[in-house]
Amino acid sequence: MNDNELTVVREDGPTRGRYFIKLSPDAEAEMTFRKGEDETIIIDHTGVPPAFEGRGIAAKLVAHAIADARQNGFKITPVCSYVVAQFRRHPEWADLKA
Numbered sequence: 001m002n003d004n005e006l007t008v009v010r011e012d013g014p015t016r017g018r019y020f021i022k023l024s025p026d027a028e029a030e031m032t033f034r035k036g037e038d039e040t041i042i043i044d045h046t047g048v049p050p051a052f053e054g055r056g057i058a059a060k061l062v063a064h065a066i067a068d069a070r071q072n073g074f075k076i077t078p079v080c081s082y083v084v085a086q087f088r089r090h091p092e093w094a095d096l097k098a
Contacts, residue, residue, distance in 0.1 A: 008064040031061040040098040042077040
């Protein structure tokens with residue numbers, strides 16, 4: 001599987017949602033969020049199956065959320081430790097942090 005085959009999909013429910021990538025028939029990576037007030041999402045979990053770790057898959061999920069936030073005008077509250085660390089590594093995202 002190469003990076004071009006990794007398609008990020010967003011699913012939205014009334015109060016929660018997720019970004020996910022189907023990795024195989026039996027595996028997917030996901031990043032879940034709650035919908036907050038004032039056009040924010042609260043990212044609370046990022047998970048990649050162990051067999052797929054170390055390939056930048058979690059970073060791709062976060063990058064997709066960042067692109068969505070820029071395009072759609074919402075802010076992100078990172079609660080998941082991985083996303084918190086990514087915001088620290090990317091000061092150019094500071095304007096998107098709620």
